[in-house]
Amino acid sequence: MTERISHHIPDALMASYVAGTLPKPFALVVATHVSMCDSCRANYLAHQAAGGAVLENIAEEPLSGDLRDRVLGALDDAIDLDDPETDETPRDGIYPGPVMAALKGKAPRWKSIGGGVRQCIVDMGREGSARLLHIPAGRPVPEHSHGGLELTLVLQGGFSDTTGHFDVGDVEIANDELEHIPTADPGDDCICLAATDAPLRFSGLVPRILQPLFAI
Template sequence: MADIKHHLTDQLLMGYAAGTLPEAFSLVVATHVSLCDECRSRLGEFEAVGGEVMMSAGSVSMSNDAFAATMALIANTPEAPQKRYAKGIFPAPLQDYVGGDKDDVRWRPVGGGVRQMILASDGGATVRLLHIPGGVAVPDHGHRGLELTLVLQGAFKDEADRFGVGDIEVANEELNHTPIAEEGEACICLAATDAPLKFNSFLPRIAQRFVKI
């Protein structure tokens, strides 16, 4: 198990438990929780509270055939095939999106040796895998909204701290930073954003429309 020092906020865990997060953020949260005992335990507490709230909620009237109709829908829903992937650096929630592990990723260059793969998601936010060679920096930028960055391989440092495997950085409008991958193996991250980044130099701003970040 990775030595995880940076965790999810209560707000994100509560949103995930309630099902109110965009799909992109839910994927990052699910992937982190699969790696982190502490956040998995906290999530269980929020889910238990949600269950108690549901149990104490008032009843509503339903049609006489509601139960039969629900059971018919369940019976007619085809069973999803079981997927088996080789063990790698991607936890199961992410492997289901990629269709495998890092060797199955369809990387596309975005400049400076950095590569990405945008994953399909709905709900007003985007999620991507980033492959940053050791020693390479992502251009200095700020945020117009929320950005979650989960490290899957390697590590990076920025003005806030160092982030290794399993760590998650929660960045908002208050943070301007220049993430730099540590020397050695490439840093692979899963990152979700709900608004375009604010790059502080001209060339990254020009390239932004093409790389959709």
């Protein structure tokens, strides 16, 4: 699969992911892509190694007296397995381990959002949302622009828009300057993992009316 991937995670996003500062919805997309792409996995490991070297050269600081109690207290906190190195959730068909972990090991629960397109929201919070999109082969998504950043990772099939073609494993990075009509390839239906930090801006009246119902 890796040899077909031509759209990768930019270095700045990878650095933010490794540092733990990337919002959770985007971190899920990055973790999933890294699990599919040897090139980005190597980049991920390089960033980890660079971060470790920086830590080794930081001057020691005195520890507070309550550090031991705070560390022991944190052992009961929930852990998010969005790291491709630690996430051991098995792949289920087209869904890599990080996606299956977000789905809690269950099959997606699809809901129609019109035009034959279906979605399954896998994460939603103050930082944004991540969802699976199922787009019938040959069908377009309504024309839209973006209120912020959108990462879209192809898991099955593919799609094209004004920026090019995206195959399995490819990531499209869209910002508020891009207005497009992603159209699924003929053949297999297109299934994507998409993450946003702001609502989309649809051009058509009907999508705008329905948008609040589908939290897009």
